[in-house]
Amino acid sequence: MADFSKVSPFQVDPSAIEEAMLLTPEDFAPASEGEKESMVEKRKSVSYWRDAARRFKANTVSMVALFIFLACLFFAFIGPKLIPYSYGDQYRSSQKLGPGEYSEGETLVKNASANFDVFYATALQPGSLTALSKGDHYFTYKGRTYAFTCEKNYEDVIVAIPKGESEPVLIRQADIDPATGAVAKSEPIAVTDTPAEGATELKMVSRVFPHVFGTDSVGRDLMARTMYGARVSILIGIMAALIVLIIGSIYGAISGLAGGAVDFVMMRIVELIYSIPEVLIVLLLQVVLREPLQLWIDHSDSALAHAAGALGSGIICIFITFALLYWVTMARIVRGQVLQLRKQEYVTAAIALGAGNKRIIKRHLLPNCVGALVITTCLQIPSAIFLESFLSFLGLGVSAPMASLGSLCSDALPTITLYPYRLICPAIILTVIVLTLNLVGDGLRDALDPRLKK
Amino acid sequence: MVTYTLKRLGAALLTLLIIMTITFFLMNAIPGSPFLTEKSTPQQIALANAKYGLDKPLIVQLKNYVVNYLKGDLGTSLKMQEGTPVRDIIFHQDKFIISIKLGLLSLAVAVILGIPLGCIAAYNRGSWLDGFLRVMTTVGVAIPGFVLATMLLWIFAVKLGWLPTISGQLPDFKSYIMPVISMSFYYVCYVAKLTRTSMLDAINQDYIRTARAKGVKTKMIILKHALRNSLIPVITYLGPVTAGIITGSFVVESTFSIPGLGKYYVQCVMSRDYPVIMATTVVLSALVIFMNLVVDIAYKIVDPRITLTNKED
Numbered sequence: 001m002a003d004f005s006k007v008s009p010f011q012v013d014p015s016a017i018e019e020a021m022l023l024t025p026e027d028f029a030p031a032s033e034g035e036k037e038s039m040v041e042k043r044k045s046v047s048y049w050r051d052a053a054r055r056f057k058a059n060t061v062s063m064v065a066l067f068i069f070l071a072c073l074f075f076a077f078i079g080p081k082l083i084p085y086s087y088g089d090q091y092r093s094s095q096k097l098g099p100g101e102y103s104e105g106e107t108l109v110k111n112a113s114a115n116f117d118v119f120y121a122t123a124l125q126p127g128s129l130t131a132l133s134k135g136d137h138y139f140t141y142k143g144r145t146y147a148f149t150c151e152k153n154y155e156d157v158i159v160a161i162p163k164g165e166s167e168p169v170l171i172r173q174a175d176i177d178p179a180t181g182a183v184a185k186s187e188p189i190a191v192t193d194t195p196a197e198g199a200t201e202l203k204m205v206s207r208v209f210p211h212v213f214g215t216d217s218v219g220r221d222l223m224a225r226t227m228y229g230a231r232v233s234i235l236i237g238i239m240a241a242l243i244v245l246i247i248g249s250i251y252g253a254i255s256g257l258a259g260g261a262v263d264f265v266m267m268r269i270v271e272l273i274y275s276i277p278e279v280l281i282v283l284l285l286q287v288v289l290r291e292p293l294q295l296w297i298d299h300s301d302s303a304l305a306h307a308a309g310a311l312g313s314g315i316i317c318i319f320i321t322f323a324l325l326y327w328v329t330m331a332r333i334v335r336g337q338v339l340q341l342r343k344q345e346y347v348t349a350a351i352a353l354g355a356g357n358k359r360i361i362k363r364h365l366l367p368n369c370v371g372a373l374v375i376t377t378c379l380q381i382p383s384a385i386f387l388e389s390f391l392s393f394l395g396l397g398v399s400a401p402m403a404s405l406g407s408l409c410s411d412a413l414p415t416i417t418l419y420p421y422r423l424i425c426p427a428i429i430l431t432v433i434v435l436t437l438n439l440v441g442d443g444l445r446d447a448l449d450p451r452l453k454k
Numbered sequence: 455m456v457t458y459t460l461k462r463l464g465a466a467l468l469t470l471l472i473i474m475t476i477t478f479f480l481m482n483a484i485p486g487s488p489f490l491t492e493k494s495t496p497q498q499i500a501l502a503n504a505k506y507g508l509d510k511p512l513i514v515q516l517k518n519y520v521v522n523y524l525k526g527d528l529g530t531s532l533k534m535q536e537g538t539p540v541r542d543i544i545f546h547q548d549k550f551i552i553s554i555k556l557g558l559l560s561l562a563v564a565v566i567l568g569i570p571l572g573c574i575a576a577y578n579r580g581s582w583l584d585g586f587l588r589v590m591t592t593v594g595v596a597i598p599g600f601v602l603a604t605m606l607l608w609i610f611a612v613k614l615g616w617l618p619t620i621s622g623q624l625p626d627f628k629s630y631i632m633p634v635i636s637m638s639f640y641y642v643c644y645v646a647k648l649t650r651t652s653m654l655d656a657i658n659q660d661y662i663r664t665a666r667a668k669g670v671k672t673k674m675i676i677l678k679h680a681l682r683n684s685l686i687p688v689i690t691y692l693g694p695v696t697a698g699i700i701t702g703s704f705v706v707e708s709t710f711s712i713p714g715l716g717k718y719y720v721q722c723v724m725s726r727d728y729p730v731i732m733a734t735t736v737v738l739s740a741l742v743i744f745m746n747l748v749v750d751i752a753y754k755i756v757d758p759r760i761t762l763t764n765k766e767d
Contacts, residue, residue, distance in 0.1 A: 271465075272469055272472060275466075275469050275742065275743050275746055276469075276473055276476075276739065277697045277700060277701075277738055277739050277742045278697070279697070279700065279701040279704065280477075280700075280719070280734075280735050280738055280739065281476065281477075281480070283704075283719070283720060283723055284477065284480045284481060284484075284723060284731070284735075285480065287484055287723050287724065288480050288481075288483045288484050292483075382596070386598055389598055389600070390598065390599070390600065390701070390704075390705065393598075393600045393705060394704060394705070394708065394720065406598075406600075409600060409601065409604065410600075412604075413604060413709065416604065416607065416608050416612060417612050420608050420612070423604055423605075423608065424605075424608075427601040427604065427605065430598060430601060431593075431596055431597050431598070431601060434596040434597075434598070435592070435593060435596035438592070438595065438596050439592070
């Protein structure tokens with residue numbers, strides 16, 4: 001049996017080596033069970049993503065940033081469902097309220113609400129600026145449906161169910177004592193169980209909610225607007241980053257893989273776009289595209305036009321801008337990665353086995369630069385939010401009654417001396433979103449591509 | 455070197471030509487005519503179009519622009535300041551000078567503050583000062599320029615009353631402070647971040663160890679050996695900074711009521727003053743392209759190892 005243990009590295013004895021080199025038939029015997037077992041790996045193999053997740057979790061700063069960002073997502077996407085105000089509605093007598101304040105009517109109802117179980121749509125509540133209009137209404141409370149008919153238009157009335165009773169009453173706001181909240185008089189409503197055809201449903205509000213961030217000059221709740229604006233900004237960021245990801249990675253992969261003259265021309269185009277001061281072109285594009293887009297949205301029946309109409313021409317312009325100008329960084333990064341990867345043996349093997357370019361890009365190149373793609377996309381989101389807010393601040397982004405964090409800041413600027421909080425709230429949310437996304441992106445970079453860690 | 459510079463100059467001119475073409479077609483795609491007002495009749499519009507050569511085919515108009523620009527003639531304004539030569543609007547009125555002053559100051563602040571801050575952070579790596587600078591730069595690159603500008607305006611002009619709310623034509627030192635801070639803060643932070651990273655890279659190199667072994671003082675090592683080698687990423691970044699500062703000027707000018715070129719550009723686009731839009735775009739683009747060119751050549755001076763001919767990958 002070949003046995004090198006007797007060969008000393010210090011005293012080389014040729015005969016010992018010769019002896020050791022002698023192979024016996026035993027050397028070719030199948031491995032025993034015990035030998036096989038010792039070859040099996042004891043530890044489960046860790047996948048790339050699990051490994052990256054472990055590294056990311058170990059990064060305290062990024063984890064904290066991730067949680068704060070999730071809180072922002074909660075604020076932007078779940079928050080609007082929790083507050084009774086909506087971003088576009090103008091609430092009567094609620095103009096120019098400070099943070100945490102109630103309007104006059106809301107204070108009255110708040111004081112009176114101690115005596116009642118439940119309040120229904122009044123002049124205070126969303127979507128009922130004219131209070132109760134003439135016609136049929138209904139609402140449901142504790143499983144029972146209450147339907148009733150208004151004989152005339154009411155202003156400033158409240159439908160309420162007194163504590164311990166089951167029949168609703170109609171209270172005029174003037175009958176509530178401003179100081180104590182005591183109700184001077186109320187009239188009972190005749191209710192039936194089945195609502196008439198076409199009756200409007202009233203939205204239940206059991207508690208009056210303060211305007212946490214205050215309201216603007218036309219009585220819109222600023223917290224609702226900030227939530228909405230944050231949602232718009234985040235969605236724009238994500239969409240724009242995806243557009244950049246798709247265009248940039250395809251362009252970069254083709255350029256890197258093709259090489260030669262194709263690569264040369266494609267990279268000159270990238271360089272050209274790179275050296276265009278994009279903001280000038282973006283401003284021009286915004287003005288140029290706005291009207292044609294609006295026309296297209298108004299006159300086309302296609303589903304795409306309807307979807308675009310829901311977003312508004314300003315946002316579509318931003319997407320187009322990203323699709324035209326902002327993919328170059330991504331394309332450069334992907335090309336660099338592809339140039340590195342395509343010299344690897346497994347790509348040569350794939351080519352030797354007859355794989356086409358499409359398959360090589362899809363199966364071998366893109367999956368292997370996924371780390372770089374994720375990092376660049378993640379860092380693209382805050383920069384898209386930056387650009388969107390910048391354009392909205394200049395009055396070229398989203399248009400009213402829609403709002404984004406940038407347009408909220410821009411709206412607040414003229415009245416900064418009187419109502420600074422109108423600017424501060426959206427500005428802080430915007431900064432926190434961008435900051436946390438940057439930190440999460442940095443953490444992802446460290447986790448997905450440890451070679452880059454400095 | 456000379457061939458390279460000439461090549462790059464040629465590419466820069468080509469880029470400018472392409473930017474001119476894009477701008478030309480974009481601004482002609484803006485719906486409506488610059489002469490369309492409530493009172494104007496079709497005849498008047500046709501007359502005005504003929505007067506300024508807007509009735510000619512687009513391709514001829516574009517050719518005229520290029521030929522005139524080569525001659526140094528930027529045309530005359532159609533709307534904003536009717537009849538005034540665009541060259542006077544851009545170079546002889548205060549707008550351009552104000553914007554350039556602000557831009558250069560901000561660029562200078564970004565470099566003069568950013569690089570030393572990065573050095574200090576790298577030099578005191580791991581100390582509280584490094585920690586503080588890291589927090590500052592991380593937060594700094596997350597604050598949009600207009601947020602910073604409006605916050606400064608609110609705190610120092612509205613609340614404390616130390617600085618003027620309207621900077622206007624920048625009459626005194628005080629009126630510069632807030633615009634320059636809000637334009638340069640982001641870049642100060644970014645440059646400091648870059649410098650710190652590349653400085654730490656440089657410090658780990660062998661020649662630094664050699665210098666240390668020879669007994670050179672740490673300060674000298676940083677200033678003489680590490681700094682020069684860590685400047686390359688910072689220099690690369692100066693091209694985008696120039697473009698970014700032009701962007702920043704749009705916001706800062708509208709926040710602090712400064713009658714600069716950025717604000718004027720937006721107004722021109724809105725009123726379709728074709729020759730002014732074209733001239734402003736070309737001048738600002740030329741600035742950015744020129745800066746990129748300077749950066750590429752500055753590379754070579756800072757690090758002779760870089761071969762300029764194939765700097766692709």
